[in-house]
Amino acid sequence: MSSNLTARDDDANIGTTILAILGSLTGISSVFVAARIYVRVKLLRNLGLDDYLIVLAMICAFVNLGISSAAVESGSGRHFNTLNVEQQQNVIKYTIAAFCPGILSFAIPKLAVVALLTKLMNPSPAHRIFLWCSSGVTTLVLFGCVIILYAQCTPSRSQWDFSVKGECWSVWVLVDYAIFAGALSAFVDLYLALYPAVILARLQMNLRKKIALAVALGIGSVACIVAAYKCTRIPGLASDDFSYNTANLVIWTCVEGSTIIIASCIPILQPLVKVVMDKSAFSSARREAGYQSGTLHQKPTHASDIQLSSDLVKSGKAYSRARIGVTYPTEIDSQERILQEGTFERGPSESRERRSSTNARIKRTDEITVSSSPVDGSPDTGRASAKW
Numbered sequence: 001m002s003s004n005l006t007a008r009d010d011d012a013n014i015g016t017t018i019l020a021i022l023g024s025l026t027g028i029s030s031v032f033v034a035a036r037i038y039v040r041v042k043l044l045r046n047l048g049l050d051d052y053l054i055v056l057a058m059i060c061a062f063v064n065l066g067i068s069s070a071a072v073e074s075g076s077g078r079h080f081n082t083l084n085v086e087q088q089q090n091v092i093k094y095t096i097a098a099f100c101p102g103i104l105s106f107a108i109p110k111l112a113v114v115a116l117l118t119k120l121m122n123p124s125p126a127h128r129i130f131l132w133c134s135s136g137v138t139t140l141v142l143f144g145c146v147i148i149l150y151a152q153c154t155p156s157r158s159q160w161d162f163s164v165k166g167e168c169w170s171v172w173v174l175v176d177y178a179i180f181a182g183a184l185s186a187f188v189d190l191y192l193a194l195y196p197a198v199i200l201a202r203l204q205m206n207l208r209k210k211i212a213l214a215v216a217l218g219i220g221s222v223a224c225i226v227a228a229y230k231c232t233r234i235p236g237l238a239s240d241d242f243s244y245n246t247a248n249l250v251i252w253t254c255v256e257g258s259t260i261i262i263a264s265c266i267p268i269l270q271p272l273v274k275v276v277m278d279k280s281a282f283s284s285a286r287r288e289a290g291y292q293s294g295t296l297h298q299k300p301t302h303a304s305d306i307q308l309s310s311d312l313v314k315s316g317k318a319y320s321r322a323r324i325g326v327t328y329p330t331e332i333d334s335q336e337r338i339l340q341e342g343t344f345e346r347g348p349s350e351s352r353e354r355r356s357s358t359n360a361r362i363k364r365t366d367e368i369t370v371s372s373s374p375v376d377g378s379p380d381t382g383r384a385s386a387k388w
Contacts, residue, residue, distance in 0.1 A: 015077030105257030
């Protein structure tokens with residue numbers, strides 16, 4: 001019985017699983033990145049530093065996928081003792097090579113998240129410095145794993161070329177350092193996820209929108225959970241069964257990178273969601289109902305039209321219906337559009353000087369047309385328009 005289990009275990013191969021997970025997650029995250037770039041270029045016309053950093057992280061994810069595929073082709077996901085010498089050497093070489101772009105794929109997005117948050121939250125200069133330093137130091141600490149990985153043996157080639165003799169540190173130096181770096185990464189992810197919620201709680205804003213924004217900006221907390229769990233997979237680096245026991249680490253490295261890339265893209269996609277919703281059949285039916293009942297509605301364009309029915313004009317016994325159309329050049333139908341430009345209205349506690357300087361950076365043109373006609377069907381009583 002035990003010999004059969006051992007033989008069956010020796011035949012284990014999770015290489016297909018590795019490729020399926022890495023390919024799926026990389027594909028999904030690339031869709032989010034493409035949608036993000038579309039929103040920034042086509043809808044908002046405002047490509048920023050955070051977008052370039054996310055694209056760079058996505059490139060690293062694709063490189064990681066390519067090198068990991070070569071490792072699987074060589075035998076990654078199978079037990080080390082079932083591979084020939086050439087396969088063993090290639091598995092070690094490609095797995096080590098994949099760690100560098102894999103680490104960068106979840107380290108660089110932290111910088112992108114900070115670039116976005118500093119633009120949206122408008123923190124104090126001291127807090128801005130803290131955010132950049134925390135993400136920058138975390139990126140350097142994570143990259144230190146790559147340095148140790150290649151520096152732990154002299155020469156480095158001796159790690160994957162068995163014909164080269166070399167001297168190596170204890171492998172637990174890398175394991176312990178990687179666990180520390182992973183814990184630091186998880187803490188920074190958690191802080192960047194909670195920070196927007198704390199700021200939004202202080203703002204004068206609709207509660208539902210507060211919650212929606214807090215969730216959108218704080219979804220990176222999932223990356224914190226993934227990073228914490230990945231730390232439990234790091235000891236696989238010290239295993240004699242390297243090709244099999246590092247498979248989980250390879251998978252969770254991709255999961256962490258894809259999670260934080262997707263989380264950093266979600267807050268940017270609101271205009272695209274609005275465009276898709278406005279073009280749906282359900283939205284068309286609802287807009288038609290809005291025209292008939294005189295309730296709030298939107299056209300499937302970048303402008304917002306507001307139709308308001310009320311007893312604004314009274315003529316004899318007949319009541320008139322006033323229609324007010326407001327058009328302004330933005331994709332977002334609320335005063336909270338300034339979130340996209342890095343400015344928040346902080347309420348009565350904000351100083352007059354700061355508020356005036358904030359308003360000086362915001363320019364909007366409104367076109368208002370007011371027409372009035374009695375309900376009894378008599379000719380129009382008047383029409384007026386204004387622009388400022």
